[in-house]
Amino acid sequence: MPRLLILGATGACGIQLIREALQTYKQCTIIVYARSPEKLPEDLSSNEAIITIQGQLTDQDALGKALEGVDVVLSALGPGAMHPAGTPLAKGYQDLLLLMKKHGVKRLILLGTASIKDPNDKFSWTFTALIKGVATLAPNAYADIVAIGETVKANADGIDWTIVRVPILTNKESTAVVAGYTGDGKVGARLARKAFAAFVLGEVEKREWVGKRPLISSP
Numbered sequence: 001m002p003r004l005l006i007l008g009a010t011g012a013c014g015i016q017l018i019r020e021a022l023q024t025y026k027q028c029t030i031i032v033y034a035r036s037p038e039k040l041p042e043d044l045s046s047n048e049a050i051i052t053i054q055g056q057l058t059d060q061d062a063l064g065k066a067l068e069g070v071d072v073v074l075s076a077l078g079p080g081a082m083h084p085a086g087t088p089l090a091k092g093y094q095d096l097l098l099l100m101k102k103h104g105v106k107r108l109i110l111l112g113t114a115s116i117k118d119p120n121d122k123f124s125w126t127f128t129a130l131i132k133g134v135a136t137l138a139p140n141a142y143a144d145i146v147a148i149g150e151t152v153k154a155n156a157d158g159i160d161w162t163i164v165r166v167p168i169l170t171n172k173e174s175t176a177v178v179a180g181y182t183g184d185g186k187v188g189a190r191l192a193r194k195a196f197a198a199f200v201l202g203e204v205e206k207r208e209w210v211g212k213r214p215l216i217s218s219p
Contacts (some may be wrong), residue, residue: 002204003069005031005105006038007057007096008076010039013111013169015073018044024201033066057092060099069102075110076196079141091149097155100150109200112163114182115142116149118213122183122218130167130189149213162203165215168185172218179214188217 004021008014009032020039030050032040037052044050055062057077067073073096077089093110100108115126115134121193135142152161158178167189180186199216203209 001027001029001076002071003029003031005033005066005070005073007033007073008078010034011076013076013193013196015041016193017076017200018050020197020201022047022049030072031065031066045059057095062066062080063096064099067099067105070105070188072109073105074200079144080109083138083144085139085140087144087147088143090151093148093151094155097159098178106160108159108161109162109203110164112149112213113145113206114167115145115217116166116213118181120181122181124183126189127182141201142170160210162209164196164200166196166214167217169193171215174218176219177216178219179216181215191217
């Protein structure tokens with residue numbers, strides 16, 4: 001019976017992660033660590049499998065408590081439209097990785113985007129345009145996403161991490177996924193949030209992408 005810690009759980013992707021986890025594991029414990037856990041839908045907040053802990057990434061005592069006994073950390077954290085400067089998410093991940101090591105939590109699967117580069121990526125006009133658009137229109141968000149990739153690379157020794165990079169997210173019902181890298185001719189520019197959640201929960205068991213940065217999309 002796994003014990004999962006979900007970050008970013010009150011956002012659209014995070015809620016899909018919770019629902020997919022409940023469907024995947026008939027018996028599990030889900031720790032929701034959130035600044036505003038009251039934003040959870042009522043059917044989730046009242047579910048006996050879900051424990052909510054209020055806190056922020058900067059609150060190391062509360063985050064450490066949330067990590068106690070956890071098997072896997074799943075994160076749907078991502079920058080918002082009015083994201084502040086100073087790469088707060090990357091700094092939060094640095095603290096998280098240190099606390100994971102302290103509490104013996106070895107597995108982290110987190111959301112990223114194509115702005116985080118991978119050596120297996122190839123040139124793509126589509127993703128070059130998308131990345132440039134984000135860097136121009138949302139420079140703080142772009143800087144934080146890039147910094148998250150660098151933070152994981154520099155601080156995740158001893159942690160089995162996977163950065164699941166996503167393109168434009170949609171609310172379609174499909175859970176079908178194509179996984180690969182930028183410019184490989186397979187991965188497209190859109191992904192259903194349900195498919196993101198299905199891929200992440202599948203990776204908990206399959207462990208096919210440990211230490212890797214797959215880019216995923218809907219077929």
